[in-house]
Amino acid sequence: MADGKESKGIIMTSVGGRYNVRITSADDVGFMIKKIPARGVFRSKNVTPLCGDRVTVSKIDGSYCISGIDERKNELIRPPLSNLDLLYIVASVKDPDMSDGFADKLTVLCEKNGVKPVIVVTKSELCPEKAAEVTKLYKNVGYEAFAVSSVTGDGIDGLLGYIRSQTGALSAFCGVSGAGKSTLLNRLFPDLHCETGQISEKIRRGKNTTRRVTLYEIYEDTYIADTPGFSLLDFEKFDFCTKEELPYLFPEFEPYLCKCKYTKCSHTKEDGCLIRAAVAEGKIAESRYASYLSIYGDVKDKKDWMK
Numbered sequence: 424m425a426d427g428k429e430s431k432g433i434i435m436t437s438v439g440g441r442y443n444v445r446i447t448s449a450d451d452v453g454f455m456i457k458k459i460p461a462r463g464v465f466r467s468k469n470v471t472p473l474c475g476d477r478v479t480v481s482k483i484d485g486s487y488c489i490s491g492i493d494e495r496k497n498e499l500i501r502p503p504l505s506n507l508d509l510l511y512i513v514a515s516v517k518d519p520d521m522s523d524g525f526a527d528k529l530t531v532l533c534e535k536n537g538v539k540p541v542i543v544v545t546k547s548e549l550c551p552e553k554a555a556e557v558t559k560l561y562k563n564v565g566y567e568a569f570a571v572s573s574v575t576g577d578g579i580d581g582l583l584g585y586i587r588s589q590t591g592a593l594s595a596f597c598g599v600s601g602a603g604k605s606t607l608l609n610r611l612f613p614d615l616h617c618e619t620g621q622i623s624e625k626i627r628r629g630k631n632t633t634r635r636v637t638l639y640e641i642y643e644d645t646y647i648a649d650t651p652g653f654s655l656l657d658f659e660k661f662d663f664c665t666k667e668e669l670p671y672l673f674p675e676f677e678p679y680l681c682k683c684k685y686t687k688c689s690h691t692k693e694d695g696c697l698i699r700a701a702v703a704e705g706k707i708a709e710s711r712y713a714s715y716l717s718i719y720g721d722v723k724d725k726k727d728w729m730k
């Protein structure tokens with residue numbers, strides 16, 4: 424890249440406040456610029472560059488810096504990424520056990536931010552029945568769901584076919600530490616060499632092996648990110664949404680909304696609530712409704728000024 428010139432790029436990873444940027448402008452496409460700073464002006468505006476950001480890179484007196492950030496389509500706090508099209512919500516059937524409500528909080532965050540959630544149940548060989556049950560539950564909601572084993576290879580081709588069909592997308596694998604995100608990415612794309620770790624023998628939990636969000640280009644202009652594990656405790660209570668919008672973030676509630684006895688029905692305890700009736704009739708999964716109640720409990724005290 425010539426001095427005094429500007430190029431477009433995408434932030435692939437950040438290391439200690441510096442960024443690795445992949446150039447996407449035609450003349451230098453694929454060129455990686457490593458560990459460059461962002462202009463101080465972002466700090467004064469309280470903007471932190473994120474992985475996934477489409478940026479302008481300038482070369483001045485032989486040094487590169489990020490001089491502009493394009494408007495974001497969306498941004499997530501956890502995992503910290505912008506411009507996401509799809510989020511693969513990765514959860515293992517066992518070791519570590521799936522935590523109740525974790526995947527649902529992520530589907531809600533996806534719905535709120537215009538990101539398509541895809542459920543991936545890992546380590547299926549450890550409990551095939553549970554893997555089948557969970558994928559079925561999410562397929563009934565209307566989501567794509569896959570059960571896979573990076574050990575036996577079961578389900579890998581199906582998931583790979585789906586990922587291949589999403590050309591041009593920016594996506595990420597996320598979930599708790601030890602769920603097998605990095606192992607699965609390596610199995611799907613053997614060139615990536617993502618770092619993987621063991622789970623702790625005693626507490627059967629991951630050891631936070633992946634330390635930072637890293638984007639990989641898997642096909643032309645198609646990116647997938649490996650991200651560090653996080654748990655339910657890491658969610659901020661008010662990250663989600665308002666209590667009024669929450670029912671709309673559960674797609675399977677849609678046919679019943681606005682038809683309850685009370686127009687302002689919260690769908691938590693009222694008589695004549697069609698959502699509660701649908702749960703009783705088995706049309707809405709009890710676990711999803713339990714997640715609704717739990718998130719409702721978290722967001723109901725959100726004050727107008729916090730919105």
Ligand SMILES: Nc1nc2c(ncn2[C@@H]2O[C@H](COP(=O)(O)OP(=O)(O)OP(=O)(O)O)[C@@H](O)[C@H]2O)c(=O)[nH]1
Nearest residue numbers: 573600601602603604605606619620631632633652
């Ligand atoms: N039995 C079994 N173990 C698996 C499978 N996939 C991954 N593992 C194991 O799970 C452990 C954790 O795998 P990682 O890929 O490092 O997990 P991660 O989700 O990337 O974890 P963090 O980077 O800490 O968030 C390793 O010991 C893997 O060998 C699987 O399909 N079956």
Ligand SMILES: [Mg+2]
Nearest residue numbers: 604605632633
């Ligand atoms: Mg990892």
Ligand SMILES: [Zn+2]
Nearest residue numbers: 683688690696
């Ligand atoms: Zn209701």
